[in-house]
Amino acid sequence: MKVEETKTERKARKATEKAEKSSPVVIPPAPLRNINRYVCCLKYGNKYGPEYVNNLYQMVKRNLTIDYEFVCFTENAQGIDANIRIEPLPTLPVTGWWFKPMFFNPGLGLRGTILFLDLDMIIFRNIDTLFTYEEGKFCIIRDFNRYVIKKYDKFNSSVFRLTTGQHSQVYTDFVKDPKNITRRHFGDQDWIRYVIKNNFEYWPEEWIQSYKWEMRSKPRFDNQPRGARDFLTPGDPTVKDQTSIAVFHGDPNPHNCKDQWVVDNWR
Secondary structure, three states: OOOOOOHHHHHHHHHHHHHHHHOOOOOOOOOOOOOOEEEEEEEOOOOOOHHHHHHHHHHHHHHOOOOOEEEEEEOOOOOOOOOOEEEOOOOOOOOHHHHHHHHHOOOOOOOOEEEEEOOOEEEOOOOOHHHHOOOOOEEEEEOHHHHOOOOOOOEEEEEEEEEOOOOOHHHHHHHHOHHHHHHHOOOHHHHHHHHOOOOEEEOOOOOEEEHHHHHOOOOOEOOOOOOOOOEOOOOOOOOOOOOOEEEOOOOOOOOOOOOHHHHHHOO
16 A cells, blocks of 8 residues: 655655755766886987887887886976876986986885886887786896807896885995996996896896897998998898897987888887
């Protein structure tokens, strides 16, 4: 049997319905992402244009499936994709690659795992393992002179990974005397190797390859000035099954290289 509403109950129900219709719909905020992984790059001066940062960002986006934040440290953000986090370079009497010791600064402002990538590379396969391999250890490339000297025990700093504050003496010792250190060492990777004598791991060599030495097997160059050279004739690289990154140290730079593989993948 239907129970009739009293006048008081009907009045209360209508007031409730009116309030519900007039109240805005409240959507609870999405939970904050616990980002503790960073992919970082460094752009200083005019050697590389903003397209190098943007292409690196897109290549990482296509080939890294775990949660991360992409950060570019630079003194000039003009032309860089607005989705990229920009951080300033520290005030140091240095240029170019000599800013890399800053990534060992315990006060860098990024708390977690930092994967550093040079701008002059092509990422063409998944790189999740660069975060999961030997977790907690400092990892870096065995220098590409390994192509001619077996077990060459020097660093190449095109790709390295560390936890915030790990091997902090690379930074703290550097800022005490940057002028003399940059005079005594050819580049940042020589300084990093000088300081880090143990507690590190080399990346598996197949994962990250030299494009010109290991993938193109030292072809001849054209007669252009350094920085603008390309291979004398275009060719196809040898791509190993486990390789995900091709590093373009020295000549040619990706934007100069006419190999179709480079044209297709550097984007």
